[in-house]
Structures are given as structure tokens and as C-alpha cells.
Amino acid sequence: MDRIRIIGGTPLKGSIPIGGAKNAALALMPACLLTDQTLTLTNLPHLVDITTMANLLAQHGVGMALNGDSGLGGASGRALDLTAAEIVNTTAPYDLVRRMRASVLVLGPLLARCGRARVSLPGGCAIGTRPVDLHLKALEQMGARIDLQEGYIAAEVAGRLKGAHIIFPQVTVGGTENLLMAASLAEGETVIANAAREPEVADLAHCLLAMGARIEGIGTGTLRIQGVERLHGAVYSVVPDRIETGSYAVAAAITRGNVELVGARMDLMDSVIKVLRDCGAEVTATERGMRVRADAAELVGTDIMTEPYPGFPTDMQAQLMALMATASGASMITETIFENRFMHVPELMRMGAKINVHGASAIVRGVPRLSGAPVMATDLRASVSLVLAGLAAEGETVVNRVYHLDRGYERVEEKLAACGARIERIKGEGAE
Numbered sequence: 138m139d140r141i142r143i144i145g146g147t148p149l150k151g152s153i154p155i156g157g158a159k160n161a162a163l164a165l166m167p168a169c170l171l172t173d174q175t176l177t178l179t180n181l182p183h184l185v186d187i188t189t190m191a192n193l194l195a196q197h198g199v200g201m202a203l204n205g206d207s208g209l210g211g212a213s214g215r216a217l218d219l220t221a222a223e224i225v226n227t228t229a230p231y232d233l234v235r236r237m238r239a240s241v242l243v244l245g246p247l248l249a250r251c252g253r254a255r256v257s258l259p260g261g262c263a264i265g266t267r268p269v270d271l272h273l274k275a276l277e278q279m280g281a282r283i284d285l286q287e288g289y290i291a292a293e294v295a296g297r298l299k300g301a302h303i304i305f306p307q308v309t310v311g312g313t314e315n316l317l318m319a320a321s322l323a324e325g326e327t328v329i330a331n332a333a334r335e336p337e338v339a340d341l342a343h344c345l346l347a348m349g350a351r352i353e354g355i356g357t358g359t360l361r362i363q364g365v366e367r368l369h370g371a372v373y374s375v376v377p378d379r380i381e382t383g384s385y386a387v388a389a390a391i392t393r394g395n396v397e398l399v400g401a402r403m404d405l406m407d408s409v410i411k412v413l414r415d416c417g418a419e420v421t422a423t424e425r426g427m428r429v430r431a432d433a434a435e436l437v438g439t440d441i442m443t444e445p446y447p448g449f450p451t452d453m454q455a456q457l458m459a460l461m462a463t464a465s466g467a468s469m470i471t472e473t474i475f476e477n478r479f480m481h482v483p484e485l486m487r488m489g490a491k492i493n494v495h496g497a498s499a500i501v502r503g504v505p506r507l508s509g510a511p512v513m514a515t516d517l518r519a520s521v522s523l524v525l526a527g528l529a530a531e532g533e534t535v536v537n538r539v540y541h542l543d544r545g546y547e548r549v550e551e552k553l554a555a556c557g558a559r560i561e562r563i564k565g566e567g568a569e
């Protein structure tokens with residue numbers, strides 16, 4: 138298993154290209170199941186999770202053709218044709234779903250197109266129990282019969298799904314995405330209240346519009362969908378990844394560097410930019426994206442609470458914690474989305490960070506310098522937070538279990554090395 142070795146202490150300088158958003162792509166790809174025509178996604182990132190979704194779709198019968206680099210920024214964008222001319226299998230097996238929870242996003246489209254779907258129930262994961270009860274209740278409201286059998290969600294509907302008024306008691310990104318896709322092919326109007334407003338949800342809605350869906354309220358908490366009988370093919374470009382952008386913004390700040398993030402969408406990052414500025418980093422718009430610099434700054438701690446969009450994203454919490462660990466003064470970081478998303482804390486503490494966790498909050502007291510150590514993490518964002526800490530630490534850090542990073546960060550070591558980081562991937566052998 139690969140490891141990443143970092144010698145910390147070099148301020149990053151240069152530019153980093155931002156790829157298409159993993160979490161948008163993971164919702165856009167299953168949208169191809171809604172039509173027998175071709176959906177072409179451009180600016181698709183090259184990541185393990187994208188391959189897992191492609192494998193899942195292939196076994197449902199989706200034909201795929203990769204059309205090389207889409208040429209967008211010449212960075213990482215790929216173009217993929219997805220054609221679900223005929224759906225040959227409506228089961229999403231345990232073996233694929235257990236590897237990636239986003240697999241549950243085939244449920245809504247399969248049910249809407251084929252009238253049935255069997256999807257393995259995703260289990261808990263490293264950041265929490267993460268049930269899908271809200272997805273299921275909402276689909277039941279649309280007329281689906283749902284049974285849980287032998288670890289599988291067995292869903293069926295006679296005829297088409299029916300429009301319904303759905304009020305999500307809690308904001309759910311995946312739930313909103315599943316319902317958007319299901320409602321696009323349902324009979325009549327569906328209203329989703331307390332819908333997730335995340336940019337990845339809006340990206341899916343815009344793609345569905347391009348496929349012929351009728352959706353109002355995109356980007357707001359109330360989505361109104363008039364179901365149509367059929368959708369058609371489209372060509373759609375995946376939105377730039379705001380979490381990848383934020384992660385490299387922290388890399389610039391934590392190394393007291395100066396980096397341009399090429400292709401970044403600043404307008405989707407208000408809460409993260411505010412926190413970076415509150416700590417003393419300079420964030421400015423450039424013609425190609427945005428620039429983050431902290432080469433002349435003394436960074437100070439600031440408090441953060443994760444919330445649904447437009448609040449501060451839970452997917453940036455671990456990275457900000459690494460930054461706060463090196464800022465002066467204290468910061469309180471409160472996680473409100475997932476119940477167990479502090480798995481990076483003990484590893485950061487092994488690098489000399491001073492952190493106390495009390496329930497859903499962590500108090501971080503900044504230290505002048507972290508020190509390198511062998512570390513590992515059990516989820517994607519925790520892993521990248523350890524890479525960030527390693528970039529700032531004195532000496533050598535080796536991050537194990539790099540496969541978590543490969544799920545969500547494309548060529549992470551190349552992008553950082555191009556800005557002067559001393560970082561390398563060590564291939565293979567016994568690294569757990």
C-alpha cells in the first residue's frame with residue numbers, strides 16, 4: 138500500500154489547478170440512468186471513487202467511453218460518455234456499496250426509470266452511522282414500496298412514482314439528490330422543502346435541466362420539480378471542487394506561502410474564505426481563480442462551526458483544525474453534521490498539536506511548530522489534514538493508508554510538489 142512522505146517547513150509558492158468536484162460527479166454520473174440517451178460529463182476528476190461509481194453503473198448496463206482530457210484548463214478534466222440504453226440489472230451489490238456510500242444515489246434513478254431497485258444498505262462508516270432513512274421515507278411518500286431484506290433496500294413502484302410534498306426534517310445532500318432525480322421522471326409536481334443547498338446539489342439540478350427536467354428554486358431550500366415522461370442526453374461540465382480548493386488554500390496558509398488556485402470558484406466558498414481571512418490569511422480573486430497568501434501574516438485562531446451550505450462545510454473541518462493547530466491562540470471547532478468526525482485529532486496530537494475534545498467541540502491551542510511523525514487516518518478529509526500538518530511540521534511525516542486520499546484528491550503529491558513542497562509517494566509494500 139502506498140504512503141506519502143513529506144519533509145515539512147517549505148512555504149508553498151506557485152499555482153495549483155483545481156479539478157471537477159468529486160461529490161458533484163458522484164451525483165451526476167447516476168443521472169445517466171434516467172435516460173436511454175448519452176450523458177457526457179466533462180471536467181470529470183480522475184479519482185478512485187469515480188472509478189467505483191463507473192464500475193457500479195457498468196454492471197447496471199451503462200456503456201461508457203472516456204474521451205480523454207476535456208482540455209478545460211489542461212489540468213485534470215476528463216470527458217466521459219455514459220449511455221444507459223438498456224438497464225440490464227437493477228441491483229447495486231454489497232461489494233460495491235460498502236466501498237462507497239454514494240452508490241446509494243442509483244436508488245432514485247433506477248426506481249424512477251425501471252420501477253424497481255435493489256440497493257445494498259450502506260453500513261456505518263468512519264465518520265458516523267450515516268443512515269439513509271430520509272431517502273427511503275421520501276421515496277415512500279412518492280408511492281414506492283420499500284422493504285429491507287437481507288441487508289438490501291428492495292424498492293418497487295407500480296407505474297410511475299407520484300409527485301409529493303416532501304419536508305426533510307434534516308438537511309441531507311444525498312437525500313435531496315436522490316429525490317431530485319426520482320422526481321424528475323415522476324408523475325406530477327414534487328416539492329422538496331428544507332432541501333440541501335450545497336453547490337453539488339445545484340450542479341445536479343442544472344444537469345437535469347440540460348437533460349429536459351423542469352426544476353425551480355435551484356440553490357434555495359425549496360425545490361419544485363414538475364415530472365416529465367422522459368429525459369434526454371446532454372453535455373455537462375462538472376463544477377470545480379470547492380473542497381479541493383479549500384484544502385489547497387489551507388496548504389498555502391499553513392506553510393505561510395502564496396499560491397494561486399487556478400479554476401477555483403470563489404463564489405462557492407464564502408464561509409471558508411471568511412474563516413481564512415479571520416485567521417489572517419489574504420484571499421483575493423485573480424483572473425484564473427483565487428490567490429491565498431500568508432507569507433507576511435501571523436495567523437491567529439478563530440472559532441468554526443460546521444453547518445449545511447452556505448455554512449462552513451464539514452468536509453473542511455479537519456483541514457482547518459490542522460491550520461488552527463499552528464495558529465496563535467485558541468480556537469473552538471464544533472462539528473454539527475457527523476457525530477464522529479474527529480478521528481484526525483489523536484493523529485494531529487501525535488504531531489504535537491494541543492487539542493481537547495469535549496463532545497461535538499474541539500478546543501485547539503496553537504503551537505509554534507508541529508513535529509513530523511508517522512500517521513494514518515480512516516477517512517479522506519482526515520487524511521488530507523495530516524498531509525497539510527506534515528507540510529508545516531518540522532522533519533519527516535509519513536502518511537499511511539493513502540488510498541483514502543486517492544478517493545478524493547487527484548495527483549495530490551504532484552500538485553503540492555509543483556509549489557515547492559518536499560513530498561513523495563512511496564509505492565507499495567506493507568505500509569499499514
Ligand code: EPZ
Nearest residue numbers: 160239267268269270271272308309310311312452474475
Ligand atoms: C455528502 O454526504 C457528501 N458526500 C459528504 O462528503 C459530506 O460530508 C456530506 O454530504 C455533508 O456535506 C457526497 O456528496 C458523496 P448527508 P451525504 O445526507 O449525502 C444524516 C467527503 O468527505 N442523515 O447530507 O451522505 C447523516 O447521518 C464526504 O467528501 C440521516 O440521518 O450526507 C448526517 O449526519 C464525506 N438520514 C447528516 O444527515 C438520512 O437519510 C448529513 O448527511 C440521510 C442523512
